[in-house]
Amino acid sequence: MQHAATPVLSLRGIVKTFPGVRALDGVQMDLHPGQVTALIGENGAGKSTIVKILTGIYRPDEGQILVDGTETHFPTAQAAGHAGVTAIHQETVLFDDMTVAENIFIGHAPRTRLGLIDRAAMQRRARDILTGIGADLNPAVRLRDLGIASKHLVAIARALSIDARVVIMDEPTAALSHKEIAELYDLVGKLKAQGKAILFISHKFDEIFRIADRWTVFRDGRFVGEGLMTAATEAELVRLMVGRSVDQIYPKRPARIGAPALTVAGYAHPTEFDDITFTLHEGEILGFYGLIGAGRSEVMQALFGITQPSKGATRIGEEVRVIRSTAQAVAAGIVYVPEDRGRQGAIKGLPIFQNVTLPSLKRTSRDGFLRLAQEFALTRDYTQRLDLRAASLDQDVGLLSGGNQQKVVIAKWLATRPRVIILDEPTKGIDIGSKAAVHDFMSELAAEGLAVIMVSSEIPEVLGMSDRVIVMRAGRIAAEFAGDQMTPENLVRAAVGIGDAA
Amino acid sequence: MTEHLGRQIPDRLTSPLTRALKSWEALLLVVAVLIFIANSLASPYFLDPWNLSDASFNFTEKAMIAFAVALLIISGEIDLSVGSIIALSSTVMGLAMTAGAGTPVLVLLGLATGLACGAFNGLLVARFGLPSIVVTIGTMSLFRGISYIVLGDGAFTGYPASFGWFGQGYVFWVITVELVIFGFAAIIFGVLLHRTNFGRMVYAIGNNAVAARFSGIRVERVKFTLFLLTGLMSGIAAICLTSRLGSTRPSIAAGFELEVVTIVVLGGVSILGGSGSIIGVVLAAILMGLVTFGLGLMNVPGIVMSIIVGLLLIAVIALPRLWSMARR
Numbered sequence: 001m002q003h004a005a006t007p008v009l010s011l012r013g014i015v016k017t018f019p020g021v022r023a024l025d026g027v028q029m030d031l032h033p034g035q036v037t038a039l040i041g042e043n044g045a046g047k048s049t050i051v052k053i054l055t056g057i058y059r060p061d062e063g064q065i066l067v068d069g070t071e072t073h074f075p076t077a078q079a080a081g082h083a084g085v086t087a088i089h090q091e092t093v094l095f096d097d098m099t100v101a102e103n104i105f106i107g108h109a110p111r112t113r114l115g116l117i118d119r120a121a122m123q124r125r126a127r128d129i130l131t132g133i134g135a136d137l138n139p140a141v142r143l144r145d146l147g148i149a150s151k152h153l154v155a156i157a158r159a160l161s162i163d164a165r166v167v168i169m170d171e172p173t174a175a176l177s178h179k180e181i182a183e184l185y186d187l188v189g190k191l192k193a194q195g196k197a198i199l200f201i202s203h204k205f206d207e208i209f210r211i212a213d214r215w216t217v218f219r220d221g222r223f224v225g226e227g228l229m230t231a232a233t234e235a236e237l238v239r240l241m242v243g244r245s246v247d248q249i250y251p252k253r254p255a256r257i258g259a260p261a262l263t264v265a266g267y268a269h270p271t272e273f274d275d276i277t278f279t280l281h282e283g284e285i286l287g288f289y290g291l292i293g294a295g296r297s298e299v300m301q302a303l304f305g306i307t308q309p310s311k312g313a314t315r316i317g318e319e320v321r322v323i324r325s326t327a328q329a330v331a332a333g334i335v336y337v338p339e340d341r342g343r344q345g346a347i348k349g350l351p352i353f354q355n356v357t358l359p360s361l362k363r364t365s366r367d368g369f370l371r372l373a374q375e376f377a378l379t380r381d382y383t384q385r386l387d388l389r390a391a392s393l394d395q396d397v398g399l400l401s402g403g404n405q406q407k408v409v410i411a412k413w414l415a416t417r418p419r420v421i422i423l424d425e426p427t428k429g430i431d432i433g434s435k436a437a438v439h440d441f442m443s444e445l446a447a448e449g450l451a452v453i454m455v456s457s458e459i460p461e462v463l464g465m466s467d468r469v470i471v472m473r474a475g476r477i478a479a480e481f482a483g484d485q486m487t488p489e490n491l492v493r494a495a496v497g498i499g500d501a502a
Numbered sequence: 503m504t505e506h507l508g509r510q511i512p513d514r515l516t517s518p519l520t521r522a523l524k525s526w527e528a529l530l531l532v533v534a535v536l537i538f539i540a541n542s543l544a545s546p547y548f549l550d551p552w553n554l555s556d557a558s559f560n561f562t563e564k565a566m567i568a569f570a571v572a573l574l575i576i577s578g579e580i581d582l583s584v585g586s587i588i589a590l591s592s593t594v595m596g597l598a599m600t601a602g603a604g605t606p607v608l609v610l611l612g613l614a615t616g617l618a619c620g621a622f623n624g625l626l627v628a629r630f631g632l633p634s635i636v637v638t639i640g641t642m643s644l645f646r647g648i649s650y651i652v653l654g655d656g657a658f659t660g661y662p663a664s665f666g667w668f669g670q671g672y673v674f675w676v677i678t679v680e681l682v683i684f685g686f687a688a689i690i691f692g693v694l695l696h697r698t699n700f701g702r703m704v705y706a707i708g709n710n711a712v713a714a715r716f717s718g719i720r721v722e723r724v725k726f727t728l729f730l731l732t733g734l735m736s737g738i739a740a741i742c743l744t745s746r747l748g749s750t751r752p753s754i755a756a757g758f759e760l761e762v763v764t765i766v767v768l769g770g771v772s773i774l775g776g777s778g779s780i781i782g783v784v785l786a787a788i789l790m791g792l793v794t795f796g797l798g799l800m801n802v803p804g805i806v807m808s809i810i811v812g813l814l815l816i817a818v819i820a821l822p823r824l825w826s827m828a829r830r
Contacts, residue, residue, distance in 0.1 A: 331718075343713065348709065353513070359719075384510070
């Protein structure tokens with residue numbers, strides 16, 4: 001590992017404020033050539049804001065950006081590009097209907113003498129770059145026809161085509177399979193060998209320890225430390241991130257399991273699932289494990305009235321209820337915290353309190369007329385219980401970090417005083433601190449007698465939080481485990497369908 | 503529940519007053535006042551109360567519909583068939599009138615036709631999930647087409663004298679019946695949008711219809727209701743306009759839909775849905791009325807007038823965008 005004297009890019013004392021929020025408060029960071037710097041922090045720590053400043057989307061209120069030790073400004077995204085900074089985002093921004101070569105060279109395509117795009121040269125250079133990163137892709141193929149991993153390669157090729165010196169990777173592995181992740185690691189190695197400085201943002205510690213050379217930790221918009229990975233321990237980084245040590249990861253309390261809260265019998269759907277039968281009790285946390293595509297979310301959405309089952313019946317408590325719409329589900333006391341927070345959970349553009357009270361308007365209003373005082377009171381109760389971090393309750397929910405948006409969605413449902421709460425991947429993509437808060441809260445709810453279904457693909461979470469686990473495979477219930485039977489091996493075997501005799 | 507588990511978050515950071523002062527509506531008000539002053543300086547006839555009363559016909563009928571369309575646009579939908587609904591309602595009233603119907607029947611038929619048209623649009627959009635822009639471009643041709651078939655180049659004339667009250671009557675002094683309807687409609691729609699659960703749902707749907715459904719809102723029902731309301735307001739506008747003109751031709755209210763949408767957008771309603779206010783629409787309607795009337799007093803030809811209105815619209819829409827670009 002080489003230790004370069006001057007960083008390619010340095011940030012000093014960067015401050016960025018938004019109405020009511022100090023997103024960044026005097027942070028610093030150094031990116032060295034040929035090295036991977038991991039930026040670590042909880043959601044809301046300021047990671048996204050720093051990326052936007054580095055790519056010229058936001059301008060800092062105070063502080064310096066130094067390129068090769070000289071102060072520079074990035075007033076526009078183009079300026080950042082010229083300085084050699086490029087970002088590969090969580091959801092990479094590329095053009096589906098253009099070819100690989102066009103995507104790589106958009107904005108800086110090679111020209112002929114007449115000023116027209118030199119297609120031959122573009123194809124040739126695209127092929128060179130792709131070969132350079134070991135990507136076996138045809139430059140003439142339309143992007144629409146490629147998988148996510150290949151699209152990432154195109155994004156990386158694009159980054160290289162503008163001769164980037166600093167490559168920002170913002171949770172690049174979030175949507176990738178194991179094999180694709182391994183390929184990405186190789187690629188990061190190649191970029192390092194070419195002397196690029198890489199800023200790597202990730203929530204996954206195994207990945208950070210695997211590929212990063214240095215680390216920088218932000219917390220609540222402040223810089224809390226940096227150092228070399230070789231000298232770092234996981235416990236130390238976690239402590240810096242959350243500002244306290246997370247000793248007990250799964251705060252599952254012993255539950256007092258009560259009467260059946262939800263009974264599902266023979267639920268079926270023409271294409272998604274079949275023969276789903278189970279009983280959920282008051283005070284119980286029932287885990288649903290399975291591979292992606294096993295039909296878990298589809299079952300939950302049918303229970304919540306989003307889709308209609310072709311067969312089957314539900315009983316809530318002692319009562320048979322037919323649920324054909326979400327409104328009926330909410331009225332029956334079943335609520336659902338969706339996996340896709342941005343699209344299905346929080347309503348961005350509406351203030352926090354309006355998000356929270358939306359399904360409870362009947363209770364806060366009088367004769368159909370809004371009563372804001374009641375709405376604020378209800379919101380205050382539940383957001384405080386969930387330890388929401390926000391500037392004010394009339395702040396746009398879209399301005400909150402992912403973890404805090406999730407808290408708003410959960411608060412929204414708790415405010416309806418449900419009997420059954422279904423949480424679909426409740427901690428996916430949120431940081432350790434918020435994760436612990438959500439887990440803590442789930443335990444508390446179950447202890448209060450609420451019936452909880454938790455769909456999760458993380459085995460430690462399923463095992464740590466559930467009283468009982470149902471494993472689904474290909475739209476059917478493959479197995480059910482409780483007590484000593486709940487082992488990682490049993491879950492995985494049932495999910496992939498090997499050794500049914502286990 | 504009030505134990506100090508979490509930190510205290512204030513309800514609001516900026517007071518409602520500060521928000522109001524910085525709002526789009528405040529800007530519209532300033533522009534409207536400026537135009538009012540400019541008009542009264544430019545023409546000595548402008549400030550005459552009877553003139554101003556006449557001028558109100560420039561916007562009252564369109565504004566009635568604009569209130570309902572504002573709600574539709576906030577919810578993320580649109581209705582471009584409103585002018586044609588007027589034509590069809592007016593035609594139905596004309597047919598009934600020729601058959602000897604009296605004023606009460608005419609009014610009921612006008613409203614019923616509007617509601618029926620709205621229900622048809624609403625059914626296609628809410629029940630069958632078709633995009634409203636396509637559906638209402640279709641019904642725009644359909645509804646007016648029926649009027650053309652019924653009327654050809656002809657016209658219905660000879661409405662009963664009592665029917666004239668809606669478009670030609672005065673409640674007292676210079677206050678026309680239409681102005682009163684406009685005022686009531688503004689209050690009713692303002693309360694509906696800003697003070698009721700229904701209005702809150704409209705905003706929620708406009709910002710994210712999927713998440714609204716995932717929050718237990720009957721999205722389709724709300725949208726259907728909005729189309730019904732738009733149909734109803736178009737029916738009321740049809741009664742006023744037919745009464746004012748005293749006749750029905752198939753070309754009646756041609757081009758209304760664009761002026762209605764212009765008023766809504768000028769009023770600060772986001773064409774993408776999710777935000778806007780009734781006060782804004784009221785101000786925009788008055789502003790449009792002032793501009794066209796003022797230009798009329800100065801003998802500016804109609805073509806030039808529409809150019810000026812178009813430029814005004816673009817200027818007002820571009821302003822906040824430029825403002826936020828300068829601030830970033």
